[in-house]
Each structure stands twice: as C-alpha cells, then as structure tokens.
Amino acid sequence: MGNRILIVDDAAFMRMMIKDILTKNGYQVVAEAENGAVAVEKWKEFRPDLTTMDITMPEMDGINAVRAIRQVDPNARVIMCSAMGQQAMVIDAIQAGAKDFIVKPFQPDRVLEAVRKALA
Template sequence: MSKRILIVDDAAFMRMMIKDILTKNGYEVVGEAADGAQAVEKYKEHHPDLVTMDITMPEMDGITALKEIKAINPNAKVIMCSAMGQQAMVIDAIQAGAKDFIVKPFQADRVIEAIHKTLS
C-alpha cells in the first residue's frame, strides 16, 4: 500500500511541485493545506503517514502547526520545507520534533530521499 502524505505550503505552485514529485514516485497525496491551521485540521481528518510542512505561512506558521500535530500524535512524521536562510527556524523545527527538512527550490531526489528515510 502506498504511503499517504499531506502537503502543506502557502504557495500553490510549491504544493503542485511536491505533489508531482510524490505521485511520480508512488506516494499518495491525501490532502493539501495552505496554512498551519488548515494543516492541523487536515491531519486530524486524514491521519497521513507523513506531512511536508512549509515553515513560513500566514495564519499559523509551520513550527506552531508541527507542535499542534505532535500534540495530537506524538509519533507524527513531519518534514519541514524551508527557503535558504531559515536555518534558525529549521533548528526550532527539529527541536519541536520535525524528522528532516528539505530546502526550496526542491530537488526531486532530495525530497524522495528525505521521505524514504523518514518513513523507513
């Protein structure tokens, strides 16, 4: 059975890029969210195997959403997505329980490597 993934990014283009990489590699995208608040709701609704989470978003940022998801399920697997120059936020995210992070612009092989490593 394919692994179920929730994609969270405020940029529709970025969600589309990740979705394309994932579906081509046999993963099932069960939902998409444009901000952290939506991410938490979609997480409760779909119980995905993994979440890709942008760090900077309107409404609720990725780190706050990560903490809320971890409160719902301490075993949740979340990979953070960040632009260059967000190292301090990446460290906060790892400390909050993120399993890995990928840097934008996305390299397909790095995305798949991070997801495979996190799910194994």
C-alpha cells in the first residue's frame, strides 16, 4: 500500500474530494479529522506519513494544529489547504512548519504534485 495520509478539513465534502484523488493514485488514507484538535489526536494515534490540513476550522485552526503536531514530531509532513485569498494565513502556515499548500477548489494534478513533493 502507498504512503499513509491523514486528511483534515471541517467540510466532509472536501475530505471526500481529497480522499478520492489520493486513493485513486495509490495513497492510503488512514484517518480523517474535522478540526485541528481531533487532527492532533488522530496524528498521534496513526503517525501518518503526510497530513493535509485545512486552515480555517472550528475548535483549533490548522496553523495551531500544525504547531502542536510538530511539537510531537518536528519532521511531521503537513500540506495546508486554503481557499483563495488566504495568503497571509498560508505564510503563517509555512512558518509554522507546513511543507506546501494547495488551494481550493482542488485540482487533482496540484494535489498530487504537492503530496509527491512533501513525501520526497
């Protein structure tokens, strides 16, 4: 099986879209989370090779979740997902330790390129 991935987004539809792109291309989605707090717990439980993380979510946003995950493992690989017009947040995310970011609505080629790059 391919690399193990955790998908984090508060919108079930977005999680489904990313999961579809990844599983069709040989990646294994080991878990999903609907907010940053759940993401940190799932990350600790599954230790995925890569996490896709939405930025704007209830309870704990993606940037704080990345910081929390990277406190546990400084080498954790995270790709941020954001809607258009969130450039300042994307910069915060990269500074928090994200490897890359992809913009919604998702373009399958861009998602796969970011995943391949982050896992390289």
